[in-house]
Amino acid sequence: MICQPCKQPFKQDENAIACDTCDQWFHQICVSMDIETFIRHTNDVDIPWHCSDCTNLLENENRESDTDVAIQPDNNEKNKKKVDKLRILVCNFQSIWSKRNSLEKFFKDHQIDVVIGSESHLKERTKNSEFLPPHYLAERRDREDGKGGVIIIYRDWMKVDQIPNKVPEIVTVKIQTHQKPVIVSACYRSMYNSKEQNKQLTEEITDICKKYKNHHLWIGGDFNLPDIDWNTNSITSNQYSKELNEQYLEVFETSGLHQMVNFTTRKKAILD
Numbered sequence: 449m450i451c452q453p454c455k456q457p458f459k460q461d462e463n464a465i466a467c468d469t470c471d472q473w474f475h476q477i478c479v480s481m482d483i484e485t486f487i488r489h490t491n492d493v494d495i496p497w498h499c500s501d502c503t504n505l506l507e508n509e510n511r512e513s514d515t516d517v518a519i520q521p522d523n524n525e526k527n528k529k530k531v532d533k534l535r536i537l538v539c540n541f542q543s544i545w546s547k548r549n550s551l552e553k554f555f556k557d558h559q560i561d562v563v564i565g566s567e568s569h570l571k572e573r574t575k576n577s578e579f580l581p582p583h584y585l586a587e588r589r590d591r592e593d594g595k596g597g598v599i600i601i602y603r604d605w606m607k608v609d610q611i612p613n614k615v616p617e618i619v620t621v622k623i624q625t626h627q628k629p630v631i632v633s634a635c636y637r638s639m640y641n642s643k644e645q646n647k648q649l650t651e652e653i654t655d656i657c658k659k660y661k662n663h664h665l666w667i668g669g670d671f672n673l674p675d676i677d678w679n680t681n682s683i684t685s686n687q688y689s690k691e692l693n694e695q696y697l698e699v700f701e702t703s704g705l706h707q708m709v710n711f712t713t714r715k716k717a718i719l720d
Contacts, residue, residue: 452499453478465489469502488573495578528607530624536562536632538668538709538720543569544599545579552581561603562623564668566636568597589619598634598669611656615648620656622663631660635669637696639688646692650699657703667705671696674717678707 450457451464452472458464463476463486476486479499489497537560541547544565554560570579571594576586580601587610588599598619602608607624611631620633633656637649653667675685675693681701683693700707713720 451475451478465497467499467502468496469498472499474499495574528624529605530607530626531561532626534561534623534630535559536564536666536668538564540566540670540713540720541569541599542567545570545574548579551579555581555584561606562632563599563601564632564634564666565599565601566597566634566670567595568599569595570597570599587619587621589613589616591616596636596638598636600632600634613652614655615645615652617645618649618652618669625664628663630664630666631656633665633667633669635667635671637669637671637673639672643692646695650695653699654703657705661704665705668720670719672719674714674719676718678709678718 451474454475456475458473458475463483464473465476465479465481465486466473476483489495535558537558544551555563568588568590570588570590572590572592574590576588580586583604584601585604585608586599586601587608588597590597596617598617600619600621602621602623609622609624611620611622613620617636617638618633620631623630623632633653635649635653637646641649656667657665673688673693673696675683675687676697677684681697683690683697699705707718709718709720712718
């Protein structure tokens with residue numbers, strides 16, 4: 449193999465990296481890559497690296513395919529806009545990184561404004577710009593093990609503020625509209641949650657509902673509650689304990705929440 453910039457063959461003890469687009473190989477030093485970045489890319493196959501030629505090509509393709517939208521995200525708060533209506537998607541990604549290449553087309557085809565996402569499976573070191581389509585921003589909570597995780601994705605021109613949450617696996621934002629702000633929360637109840645973790649999550653949901661009772665409030669995500677019949681708010685099976693199911697039913701009922709999903713989302717159950 450030959451390094452493309454220097455045209456020299458690789459020695460056994462030299463660091464080298466391949467471009468994920470053209471499959472050409474490069475010396476680490478020839479692309480001015482620091483050792484930390486090199487280790488990061490070589491240890492994690494899910495993080496792509498593109499040589500400078502391929503990076504420029506990809507950027508040009510993005511510009512040509514999206515000329516009807518501003519090229520750069522608008523991070524100037526003065527230019528942020530309030531919204532009249534929202535098109536919201538609730539999604540269990542089961543790894544947003546593995547689906548990053550199809551997100552831009554899907555968001556554009558379906559005119560998605562906000563995504564309430566669970567099981568994002570992102571690592572803390574992963575930057576939003578590495579997986580988000582152009583013109584979208586995100587607030588997220590990642591887990592140290594790279595599993596689970598919640599995320600709210602929104603258009604970059606929207607006025608959005610993150611609301612602090614006390615527990616993991618929930619992230620909340622306030623979206624400014626021409627009327628009352630909309631409060632949006634993304635939650636994930638892992639099937640492996642302990643009693644204490646379920647208690648913390650339900651208490652956090654209760655607190656949000658109380659604090660923002662005069663706002664429009666949307667709470668979405670994957671709660672993994674297949675035992676509940678949402679048409680009757682009753683427990684119809686016993687995959688999980690009766691105590692756990694009653695705990696979540698009580699929170700939803702006392703907080704004035706209504707299940708908006710009326711179709712099965714996994715086999716014969718509504719988990720979202």
